[in-house]
Amino acid sequence: MTALTIALSKGRILEESLPLLAKLGLDPAGDIDRLLRVPSRDKAVSLLIVRPADVPTYVEHGAADLGIVGKDVLMEHGGAALYEPLDLGIARCRLSVAAKKDGPRPDGVQRLRIATKYPAITRRHFAAKGEQVEIIKLYGSMELAPLVGLADLIVDLVATGGTLKANGLVEIETICQVTSRMVVNKAAMKMKHAAIQSLLARVAALVK
Ligand code: PRT
Numbered sequence: 001m002t003a004l005t006i007a008l009s010k011g012r013i014l015e016e017s018l019p020l021l022a023k024l025g026l027d028p029a030g031d032i033d034r035l036l037r038v039p040s041r042d043k044a045v046s047l048l049i050v051r052p053a054d055v056p057t058y059v060e061h062g063a064a065d066l067g068i069v070g071k072d073v074l075m076e077h078g079g080a081a082l083y084e085p086l087d088l089g090i091a092r093c094r095l096s097v098a099a100k101k102d103g104p105r106p107d108g109v110q111r112l113r114i115a116t117k118y119p120a121i122t123r124r125h126f127a128a129k130g131e132q133v134e135i136i137k138l139y140g141s142m143e144l145a146p147l148v149g150l151a152d153l154i155v156d157l158v159a160t161g162g163t164l165k166a167n168g169l170v171e172i173e174t175i176c177q178v179t180s181r182m183v184v185n186k187a188a189m190k191m192k193h194a195a196i197q198s199l200l201a202r203v204a205a206l207v208k
């Protein structure tokens, strides 16, 4: 039996991954609220519970063979060092640009200030439109930035739109759709080919 390690994104992606893991017989056999490494019901598979933004790092370096992570995180991190064979269709949302509803349209401003957790995606997006922007990196609660004059716009994830609305913000542009993906370490894909392919086939059958 080939041992496999899967890095899971703690938080909402983990919540949405649990039903899938259960169907695969890989549900955590331990307290996922406390433990950072838990065995799964299948003795050959262990699970790492890590911050979403750290999943690509664990998988790239081979500390985990596979991972479950949002497309937003992959795009920001740069996914070239990983395989991304499967879209799991979970934790669905979109990455959007938003502005203050009543505020003056920030058109014609010399250099827009954009608050975001996604500086690389934001820079690429505006550069592709020929716009130079000032990026203000935040780690959360981006919605606050325009309200207090920290930024003209934000780039953030939107699901229902409820958070934007509650803060008097409106979506002005969608950058991309986001779902969670299964990623695989490149060396593991060769060395543990049979075990990984069989797992991927079982996952694919569940999400198709
Ligand atoms: O704690 P840490 O900072 O490490 O991670 P985190 O807080 O980013 O984790 P968590 O649990 O929020 O999960 C983040 C991942 O879930 C993202 O990388 C996405 O792939 C996915 N995801 C899916 C979302 C959302 N939907 C989502 N709606 N992540 C965040 N949101 C937030 C959004 O930032 C905004 O504040 O929810 C709010 C908007 O939701 P609505 O429904 O009001 O539009």
Ligand code: MG
Residues within 6 Å of the ligand: 011
């Ligand atoms: Mg968080």
